[in-house]
Amino acid sequence: MAHRVTLRPHLGAALGLGLAAALLLPRLPAFAEEAPRRLPEAATHASEAPGAQVAVFAGGCFWGVQGVFQHVRGVTGAVSGYAGGTASDADYKSVSGGGTDHAEAVAVTYDPAVIRYDELVRIFFSVALDPTQIDRQGPDTGRQYRSALFPRDAEQARIARAYLDQLDAAKAFARPIATRIEPGAAFYPAEAYHQDFMARHPGHPYIAVNDAPKLEALKQLFPERTAPVLVSRPPA
Template sequence: MSLKPERSGRSGVALATVAGLALMAGAFSLRGLAHAEEPGRRLPEAAVTAKEIGLRTATLAGGCFWGVQGVFQHVRGVRQAVSGYAGGDAADARYSAVSTGGTGHAEAVRVTYDPAVIRYDELLRIFFSVALDPTQVNRQGPDSGPQYRSAIFPADAEQAAVAKAYIAQLDAVHAYAKPIATRIEPGATFYPAEGYHQDFMASHPNHPYIAANDAPKLRDLQALFPERTTPEPTLVGGRPPA
């Protein structure tokens, strides 16, 4: 059972009854004990850095895209963070298909950033430090299946090389108790998710799933990387949440 409720693409609203929310909260308390994520930590800077000019994009997957998007919307130098799907075909790039786990897609976030403010390797440092537990395979927290895998979808050979080097660096110093399981998957196309998934963490801060799984990631970002954090999120909708 996932804590993420059924959603309606037609209405654009997450559907959940009061009783269902109570059941989901109870499920988290049980499953969270069995599948606890590694806590956030300020990982070392990358030894291999990116050399980029002009606005660039980074596509990252780390479980439910709500939390990954919410983290990067608060990172200084990020111009936009969009929830979506990567790793599969265009025909399957919709939540109803991806949620089955059989499309090849992962829930992912495309981050548009200014490398004059924050480099690609610095984004990866934040990603591995606070946005996910990179040692989990085909799951994050209460969500399981290949659609929740940890993956990096590099835009070019330089991004792929920087990502590979940083993962090797972290494993060499035993940054985590277990080896990093994050996959590097070049050549993938990113497809934006349905509108009701965008800005979900900012718009629904009290949602049970957000409070249990994603709010701690944002608190880790603010505590571990205060110099990289912006107080207000950069929203896809272009306006503050209601």
């Protein structure tokens, strides 16, 4: 089913609604349980080589996660895709059916001279998702919508673990953090119609209800980190 004119299939099926009916839904964050907040800075800072770096995040529907990172200063590219599974089933039909090991994910290319990996992780947990939800984000349920960090090297894995431990020790959330650390996963870009979806379709019902509030939270909580929207680029 084409995403250009409809809700995401799993959302439309779950609600039994067409587009016209969906437009009448109240524009509130769907199923949110942990509100966005400006979380503390990481106590452990990343030590990264100069030049472009890539970090991979999974936090439910990749439309919203990509849209948030496309507005973060120091990010030079954000690509929606799949991580955790194999190349043979890295396509939307397979992944959305729930029968793969993939999660919908976003590969973020960034300049560590402007923003470090630990700072990206902080923003991710602050505004891009509810990290206490298990195999779900908002209206989307299934392992393909799990929250996960996919470190690309030992340094990213170290920083990710340290920040999760820091948030747990501080009891930053009312419930345990469910986000997984899954090192060594390959990333596969998603189909072209998924790229830049929030930027190209800001009025789409799914975006308006579920993802626009994340972008507003970024602007309000991290104004010094917010930049004009950019378009996606393939990850390095």
